[in-house]
Amino acid sequence: MSPIRSMEGERNHTSVAMFVLLGLSDEKELQLILFPIFLGIYLLTLVWNVGLIILIRMDSHLHTPMYFFLGFLSFIDICYSSSTSPRMISDFLRDKKMISFIACATQYFVGSWMAQAECCLLAAMAYDRYVAIGRPLQYSAVMDPGLCQKMVAGAYVSAFIGSLFQTVPCFHLYYCGSNTIHHFYCDISHIISLSCSNPFISQMILFLVAFFIGFGSFLVILLSYGFIVAAILKISSVKCSAKAFNTCASHLAVVTIFYGTGLSVYLHPSSSHSKKQDKVLAVFYVIFIPMLNPLIYSLRNKEIREALKRVVKRLTHLPQYE
Numbered sequence: 001m002s003p004i005r006s007m008e009g010e011r012n013h014t015s016v017a018m019f020v021l022l023g024l025s026d027e028k029e030l031q032l033i034l035f036p037i038f039l040g041i042y043l044l045t046l047v048w049n050v051g052l053i054i055l056i057r058m059d060s061h062l063h064t065p066m067y068f069f070l071g072f073l074s075f076i077d078i079c080y081s082s083s084t085s086p087r088m089i090s091d092f093l094r095d096k097k098m099i100s101f102i103a104c105a106t107q108y109f110v111g112s113w114m115a116q117a118e119c120c121l122l123a124a125m126a127y128d129r130y131v132a133i134g135r136p137l138q139y140s141a142v143m144d145p146g147l148c149q150k151m152v153a154g155a156y157v158s159a160f161i162g163s164l165f166q167t168v169p170c171f172h173l174y175y176c177g178s179n180t181i182h183h184f185y186c187d188i189s190h191i192i193s194l195s196c197s198n199p200f201i202s203q204m205i206l207f208l209v210a211f212f213i214g215f216g217s218f219l220v221i222l223l224s225y226g227f228i229v230a231a232i233l234k235i236s237s238v239k240c241s242a243k244a245f246n247t248c249a250s251h252l253a254v255v256t257i258f259y260g261t262g263l264s265v266y267l268h269p270s271s272s273h274s275k276k277q278d279k280v281l282a283v284f285y286v287i288f289i290p291m292l293n294p295l296i297y298s299l300r301n302k303e304i305r306e307a308l309k310r311v312v313k314r315l316t317h318l319p320q321y322e
Contacts, residue, residue, distance in 0.1 A: 021098075084184075
């Protein structure tokens with residue numbers, strides 16, 4: 001900590017230069033057990049998401065808008081998990097879980113950026129499914145590569161701006177008292193509660209950004225699925241209706257898990273959950289979802305399984321040189 005002078009009450013205060021992360025548990029034995037578990041989860045997250053990106057790149061049958069978006073969703077999951085997991089895993093082996101003010105702000109910025117980008121990208125994927133089912137004859141013309149690239153760029157840029165608007169005001173508050181964060185990562189709600197300044201403006205900015213990007217994306221998803229349901233009801237063949245719905249099943253599962261867990265983490269009254277329950281929900285939201293997303297798409301998607309077989313067959317039949 002470094003001393004600075006405050007004009008409030010003509011007293012000297014101390015500005016916080018480091019935060020203390022309490023982590024998932026303060027029991028040393030439990031931390032040693034959790035270390036290999038979460039290291040394995042993080043490695044699986046990297047392997048599955050990187051593998052899915054490579055598979056989409058290698059197989060020409062997957063060069064469609066849906067898989068174009070899926071590749072970028074995997075990239076977001078890699079960045080999102082990497083913003084938190086390595087730090088949390090290394091903290092299991094540390095006695096003092098200290099993080100600098102700048103590192104804490106950076107961690108929150110990257111995590112918020114990726115979370116908001118995922119909201120926007122899930123909305124783009126929902127629109128893609130609507131066009132595929134509701135306007136199949138115009139699908140190629142509507143979802144051309146140029147539009148897909150613009151939608152992905154728009155998701156990243158809008159999320160970057162939204163995260164910047166959230167991070168800068170919150171970390172420009174005056175922190176002079178406790179520096180202990182009752183969490184395993186720099187959660188903004190816990191950080192703001194440590195501020196000695198009036199956090200009202202920062203909290204309003206957080207709410208507005210979350211509302212416009214988070215709820216706005218969710219509204220696009222709801223509207224898209226409303227049109228999808230209407231289009232499916234017009235299909236006379238039960239088999240065709242089931243096939244059309246099946247193309248949305250993986251995306252719908254990812255959206256349900258992502259938004260359902262996210263709302264549980266950030267919108268519940270603070271008195272209704274213990275700090276341990278908050279951490280459990282956050283672990284699922286921050287750690288498990290990036291691992292589950294590629295698994296959900298792979299297990300429920302016949303095209304990805306077939307593409308994997310083709311790639312494996314191609315690689316195993318490469319000419320061998322001695």
